[in-house]
Amino acid sequence: MTDERQGLLATLKNQGFAEAERWVDYARDHGFQQIRSQRVSRCPNCGTESHTQIGQYVYYSTLMRLNLCAGCGLAYSDRRIDPLIIRTHFERAYKDEDYFLDRRSRLFDQLARLVDGHAPSGGSVLDIGGAKGHLMAVVQRRRPDLHITISDLSKSACTWAATTYGFKTICSAAGALHVDQVFDVVVMSDVIYYEPEPAKLWTLLPNLVAPGGIVIIRVPNRLLLIRLAQAIRRFVTSKRARDMRDRIMFFNPEHLFIFSRRLLTRRLSSLGFDPVTVWPSELLTPGAQTRRLHTLYYQVARLVHLGTLRRLTITPSLLLVGRRPLPAHRGGVERPSA
Ligand SMILES: [Zn+2]
Known part of the structure; x- marks a missing residue:
């Protein structure tokens, strides 16, 4: 040999x-x-060990499995690559300016409209995982009165957001955020599936959103599609062939998790957000040839969403908006605490 x-x-x-x-x-x-990596043997959301396997894929020279938790329904990758490698990976990814500025313009506009509609005059906004601040720059153009803060793991992204747009920045992983204020709007767009310990994020969230404020979460909406494609593959291919698979159709191997709409709605409700509403999310801007088709598809998706009383969302990503209720008014004089 x-x-x-x-x-x-x-x-x-x-x-x-x-x-x-x-x-x-x-x-x-x-x-x-x-490549160094660590095995994940329990669901990082609820701690349950029992799971089924959705499929396997290869990422950074490592064979990973996408497991479906029997307890909470979270789909999670069973390996964590060395955080240093992942950090370098994202520093490199942030250099691709065109992607942020052009392809994401429709969804930035949609998110900016949502922030605009919910933020009070002179209010505060926190964009967790806000990268170089491109989304918040769109928000700022609509609402120059808002006080905007960006948090991101990448130092170079934070520096860019501060020097280019003048935003306040916090260079931190989402789950490790230490902030001594609350915000009228907290945005987590395409970020929660990168946070290795989602439980930390859920502990943090109610302390970040002001009473009467909202959290906006954007996530992929592909779990059913992925499971369907895997079921078909199981039916038409041999186990020997499946054992050599290096990808899962429709799944982005950068993501550590797939959060279902049901899981997120329940989680936000359990944290006290009420109401929690779901919306179809705008699509990435397509090429000129398919632009009309995409616009039509998005309009159909909106109609399906409304026609099914928000039960069915067919866009590849979805938005959840959770409101933190104002404290109930208590009449009379407050009793002094013991
Ligand atoms: Zn779980």
Whole structure:
């Protein structure tokens, strides 16, 4: 056996490939590297160990499984790549300006309209995972009166948001945020599935949103589609072929989780947000040829959503808006505490 082959076998065995022999050629073709990762054996949302496997995929030279928690219905990746590698990955990803400025313009407009509609005059907004501040720049153009804060894990993104737009920034992971104020609007757009410990986020959230304020969450809406595609694959392919799968159709391997609409609605309700409403989310801006088709699709999705009394949302992503109620008015004189 060559040294190269031996090295690849050792790497594969360390990185989740039980049947390493079968993957050697694949590893060589894909330039596998040694990557440190940790196994996740319990659901990071509710702690339940029992799960079913949705499928497997390869990411950063590591074989991962997407598990479905039997307790809360969260779909979660069973491996955590070295955080340093992930940090470097996102620093690089943020350099792609065009993606943020052009392709996301429709959803930025939709989110900005939502913020505009809910933020009081001179109110405060926190964009968690707000990257370089492009979304909040759109909000600022609509509502120059708002006080905007951006938090992001990436130092370079925070520096950019502060120097380019003058936003207050907090350079921190979402789950580790320390803020000594509350906000009228908290936005978490396409960010909660990157937070390795979602339980921390849920503890934090009620302390970030002011009474009467709202939280806006945007997440992919693809769990049913992914499970359907996997069920069809199970039906039409052999186990041997499935064991060599390196991707899950419709699933972005960067994401640690897929939160279902049901899970998020329940979670926000349990945190005291009431009401919690769901909306279809605008799509990424398509190329010129398919622009009309996309517009039509989005309008149909809105009609389906309204026609089914908000029960069915068919867009690839959805928005949840939760309001934190004002404290109930208590009449009379407050009793002094003991
Ligand atoms: Zn769970």
